[in-house]
Amino acid sequence: MNRILTVGLALVVCASLTTPVMAQDAPELEDPNTGRGMMERTLLVANTSNMPVAAREASIYTAVTVGEYFRDQGMRVALMADSTSRWAEALREVSGRLGELPGEGGYPAYLSSRQADFYERAAHVRTLGGELASLSIIGAVSPPSADFSEPVTNHTKRYVRCFWALDAVRAQARFYPAIHPLQSYSEDIEVLSQFWSQHGNPQWTEQRRRFLGLLEEQARLERMARIVGKDALPPRQQQVLLCAELINEAFLRQSAFSPLDRFCSPERQIAMMQTLVQFIDLCEAALAQQVDMAEVAALPLLRRLRRMGEDIGDQRLDDFDALRREMETAFLQLARAGAADAG
Amino acid sequence: MRADVYALDAAVRLEGPLLFLKRTIRCGLNEAVEIEDDAGRIRLGRIAALDHDTVTVEVLESTAGLALSDTRVRFLGAPLEFAVGPDMLGRVFDGVGRVIDGGPPVSAARTLRIDGQAINPAARDVPREFIETGVSTIDLMNSLVRGQKLPIFSGSGLPHDQLAIQIAQHARLLKAEQGEFAIVFVAIGVPYDTAERFRLAMESSGALEHTVLFLNLASDSSTQRLLSPRYALTAAEYLAFVEGKHVLVLMTDMTNYCEALREVSASHGEVPSRKGFPGYMYSDLATLYERAGRIKDVSGSVTQVPILTMPSDDITHPIPDLTGYITEGQIVLDRELDRVDVYPPVKVLPSLSRLMKDSTGEGYTHVDHPALANQLYAAYARAVHMRVLASVVGREGLSEIDRLFLDFGARFEQELVQQPAARTLDESMEVGWRLLRMLPNAELHRLSDRQIADHIDTTGDA
Numbered sequence A: 001m002n003r004i005l006t007v008g009l010a011l012v013v014c015a016s017l018t019t020p021v022m023a024q025d026a027p028e029l030e031d032p033n034t035g036r037g038m039m040e041r042t043l044l045v046a047n048t049s050n051m052p053v054a055a056r057e058a059s060i061y062t063a064v065t066v067g068e069y070f071r072d073q074g075m076r077v078a079l080m081a082d083s084t085s086r087w088a089e090a091l092r093e094v095s096g097r098l099g100e101l102p103g104e105g106g107y108p109a110y111l112s113s114r115q116a117d118f119y120e121r122a123a124h125v126r127t128l129g130g131e132l133a134s135l136s137i138i139g140a141v142s143p144p145s146a147d148f149s150e151p152v153t154n155h156t157k158r159y160v161r162c163f164w165a166l167d168a169v170r171a172q173a174r175f176y177p178a179i180h181p182l183q184s185y186s187e188d189i190e191v192l193s194q195f196w197s198q199h200g201n202p203q204w205t206e207q208r209r210r211f212l213g214l215l216e217e218q219a220r221l222e223r224m225a226r227i228v229g230k231d232a233l234p235p236r237q238q239q240v241l242l243c244a245e246l247i248n249e250a251f252l253r254q255s256a257f258s259p260l261d262r263f264c265s266p267e268r269q270i271a272m273m274q275t276l277v278q279f280i281d282l283c284e285a286a287l288a289q290q291v292d293m294a295e296v297a298a299l300p301l302l303r304r305l306r307r308m309g310e311d312i313g314d315q316r317l318d319d320f321d322a323l324r325r326e327m328e329t330a331f332l333q334l335a336r337a338g339a340a341d342a343g
Numbered sequence B: 001m002r003a004d005v006y007a008l009d010a011a012v013r014l015e016g017p018l019l020f021l022k023r024t025i026r027c028g029l030n031e032a033v034e035i036e037d038d039a040g041r042i043r044l045g046r047i048a049a050l051d052h053d054t055v056t057v058e059v060l061e062s063t064a065g066l067a068l069s070d071t072r073v074r075f076l077g078a079p080l081e082f083a084v085g086p087d088m089l090g091r092v093f094d095g096v097g098r099v100i101d102g103g104p105p106v107s108a109a110r111t112l113r114i115d116g117q118a119i120n121p122a123a124r125d126v127p128r129e130f131i132e133t134g135v136s137t138i139d140l141m142n143s144l145v146r147g148q149k150l151p152i153f154s155g156s157g158l159p160h161d162q163l164a165i166q167i168a169q170h171a172r173l174l175k176a177e178q179g180e181f182a183i184v185f186v187a188i189g190v191p192y193d194t195a196e197r198f199r200l201a202m203e204s205s206g207a208l209e210h211t212v213l214f215l216n217l218a219s220d221s222s223t224q225r226l227l228s229p230r231y232a233l234t235a236a237e238y239l240a241f242v243e244g245k246h247v248l249v250l251m252t253d254m255t256n257y258c259e260a261l262r263e264v265s266a267s268h269g270e271v272p273s274r275k276g277f278p279g280y281m282y283s284d285l286a287t288l289y290e291r292a293g294r295i296k297d298v299s300g301s302v303t304q305v306p307i308l309t310m311p312s313d314d315i316t317h318p319i320p321d322l323t324g325y326i327t328e329g330q331i332v333l334d335r336e337l338d339r340v341d342v343y344p345p346v347k348v349l350p351s352l353s354r355l356m357k358d359s360t361g362e363g364y365t366h367v368d369h370p371a372l373a374n375q376l377y378a379a380y381a382r383a384v385h386m387r388v389l390a391s392v393v394g395r396e397g398l399s400e401i402d403r404l405f406l407d408f409g410a411r412f413e414q415e416l417v418q419q420p421a422a423r424t425l426d427e428s429m430e431v432g433w434r435l436l437r438m439l440p441n442a443e444l445h446r447l448s449d450r451q452i453a454d455h456i457d458t459t460g461d462a
Helices: A020-028 A053-072 A084-098 A111-119 A151-159 A168-172 A189-198 A204-228 A235-252 A266-288 A293-297 A301-306 A318-342 B136-141 B160-170 B192-204 B222-242 B254-267 B281-289 B318-326 B335-339 B369-393 B400-417 B425-436 B449-456
Strands: A011-016 A042-046 A076-082 A123-126 A132-140 B005-008 B011-015 B018-022 B031-036 B042-050 B054-059 B072-079 B081-084 B092-094 B110-113 B130-132 B152-154 B181-190 B211-217 B246-252 B293-295 B301-309 B329-333 B346-353
Touching: A042 A053, A053 A076, A053 A084, A053 A111, A053 A132, A084 A111, A084 A132, A084 A151, A084 B281, A111 A132, A111 A151, A168 B346, A168 B369, A189 A204, A204 A235, A204 A266, A204 B369, A235 A266, A235 A293, A235 A301, A266 A293, A266 A301, A266 A318, A293 A318, A301 A318, B031 B054, B081 B222, B110 B222, B136 B346, B136 B369, B136 B400, B136 B425, B152 B160, B152 B318, B160 B192, B160 B246, B160 B301, B181 B192, B181 B222, B181 B254, B192 B211, B211 B222, B222 B246, B222 B254, B222 B281, B222 B301, B246 B254, B254 B281, B254 B301, B254 B318, B281 B301, B281 B318, B301 B318, B318 B329, B329 B335, B346 B369, B369 B400, B369 B425, B369 B449, B400 B425, B425 B449
Parallel strands: A011 A042, A011 A076, A076 A132, B092 B211, B152 B301, B152 B329, B181 B211, B181 B246, B246 B301
Antiparallel strands: A123 A132, B005 B072, B011 B018, B018 B054, B031 B042, B031 B072, B042 B054, B081 B110, B293 B301, B329 B346
C-alpha cells in the first residue's frame, strides 16, 4: 500500500545482471530529492548476459561487498539486484558444468542457502564510529512465464520481509507500477505506521486497511459479476466497485511519463490518501441517502480525481483541499437533487 | 608463409557431427580446423571440447563419407574468422560465409572473429532513434528503436515471414539525417521456399542491393546452423561499426537454432536442463542477442528482429522464455486474429517494447504519442476484460459504457491492428485518435485535458 518511496539514501549500489540497455538507464535518472544526477550517488556493477557466466555468479557478491563498505562508512545504502533469477540461472549453469546433482528445477540443491547468505547481508547497524547505517537489498526476481511457484521465487519469499508482486494483467494494460496490491505484502506495517504518524498521518494504518478491504471486496465482486452481470449488483456493491476502481486509478497508478507524478513525496501521498478516504465517506453517506450510484459515477469530478496524481504536483498541495471542498459541494447537490425528487 | 600444422591418422571415432582425435597437437578450445578426406575434399570444423587425451571436433558439414584413416585434420591456430568487406551487400552466402550466388568471391577488407567481442556496457550508447516500420501495432504501440533487439514470437503457420519482409522493406528513420540502411537476413534452418521468398521480395522491391543474405537451409548440418547467425552478425557488426550503416538484422527462425543447440549438446553427452535443452542456452542466446546495439561515437547501429516460432504456441517454452529474458520486449502474433484474417495478427496486450519510453514523445516522435499508446492500451485491456464478462453474462448483462468498450475492442482490431497497407506514424496516430473518439471523454483518464481538446474534441463526432 505504499507508493514507491526512496528516503534519504546515501547511495545506490546496483548489481545489474541484465541487458546493457537497462544498465544505461541509470546514469540519466535525476534524483527527485536533490535534482542532481542519480549517478552521482550510484555505483553500477554491470555484467551483461554475454559476459562470462562465472562472473555473473560473482557480480552479486561484488555488489553487496561494496554496499557493506559504504555502510561501514555510515551511509544508508540501497542495493538493487536485477535480477536474481539470472544470477540463479548462472548458478545452475555452473553447477551443471561441474556435474553436480541437480535439485528442484535443475538448480543446485544449495540454491536456497546461497540466497539466504545474500539476503542476510542486509542490515541496520551502528558503525564503529557510532553512526547509524544500513544496507537494504531489493532483489528483482523474474520467474519464467511469471510462475511464482518456481524455486527462486519461493526461496526468496522465505528470506524477505516485503514482497512486491508485479501483475501481468496490470502490466498489459500499461498500469504503472503494476504492483498487485493483494498479492504483495510487507511485514513491517507497524514500523511504517510510526513513520506516517511522524509525517502527519496518524490514521494511516486504518486508511490502508480500508483501501485493502475495498480492493479485496472488488476482487470478490468481479468474480461474482462474471456470473450475474454488473448491472444486477445492488447499489452497495456498485459503490464498492466504484471506490476500488478509484483507488487503483487515482492512487496506485502513477505516470512515469509525467514530470509531476513520477515521484510522490510522503506529504502528497497523505493528501491523496485523505482525499480518497473522504470520497469514500461521502460515497457511503450518499448511499445511505439512496442517491443513485450511476449519478455518482457520472460526476465530472471523478475525472479530476483519477488524474490528480498527474495534475497536482508536490508544489500545490493546497489544490487537494480545493478538490475536497468541491467534492463536498458536488455530493451535497446530489443529495439535494435526490431529496427534491423524493419530495 | 604459414606453417601447415596437421594431424594424420589421429582420428579415433566419428559420431554424427563429432570427430574425436588423439591429442597429438597443442590446440585451444574453439579454434578452427580443416578436415581433408582421402579424396581431398575439405570440410570446416571447430574444436568443441578438449581433455587429456582427446580433441573433439565439431564438423560443420555433413560427415557422410568421412573415414578414420587417411583423414587429415589441419589446425588453423585461430578461431573461426570471416573475411568481410563492403562488397558483401547484395550477395548471398551459405551458413558459414561462403558465396553461393555464383558470383566472384568477396574482396576482404577485414577478417573478423565470428564470435565477436562483448561490448563494454559503459561504451554503449542508449538507443533512441525511432524506426518507422509501417506497422501500426509496432510503430504506435510498441516502437522499434535503432539498436534494439525486438523479437517476434510467432507460431507455425502464422505470417511472421511476411511481417519480417514488410518491416525490412519499409523500415526508415523519421529524421532527415537518415544515414544508410542495410539489411542482414539470416535464414536458420528454414525450408528453401521461405529463403527464396525473402530473396525474391527483396529483389522485386529493389532492396537486394543493400541486403546481405545468409542461408542455412533445413537440410544443412545442425553444427553449421549454430554458426550461421554468428557469421551474419559479424557481417552486420562490420557494416555498422566500420562502414557506419544502420543495420537491421532479421533472423528466422531462432527455434531451429535452439533445436540444433539441443541436438549438438546431446551428442556431446551433456547433462540436459529444461525440456532437454542445455543449461547454458541462456548464455548462448545472449552471445547472439547482445550483439545488437549502438556504441558511443560510432555512427552505425545493429538492430535485431529475431523471429521464433513457439512450439505449440506455448509462450512459457524455454525458447521464448529465455529469449524474452534477454531481448528488450517482444511482438507476439496471435492465431485467433489470424483465423479471422486480421493482418498483421499482432496480439497487442502481451506485446511490449521496453525501449519505447526513451524514443517516443517530444523531440523523438509526436509529443502525444506515449499518452495515446497508453490510453489505447488501457482501453483495449478493458475491452478484452469485457469480452470475458460478455461471454458469460451476454452483452445485455453489461452496462452501456461497458458495451461501448466492447465495440471499441472490435473496431480496434479491425481498424488499427488490421492494415491493408503500410501506414506512416502520423496515419497510425490518426486511426488511434479516431477510435478513442467513440469513447466518452470521461473514460479517457490517461489523456490530459489539453490532449482531449487537441485531438478528441476537434471533429466533435463520436
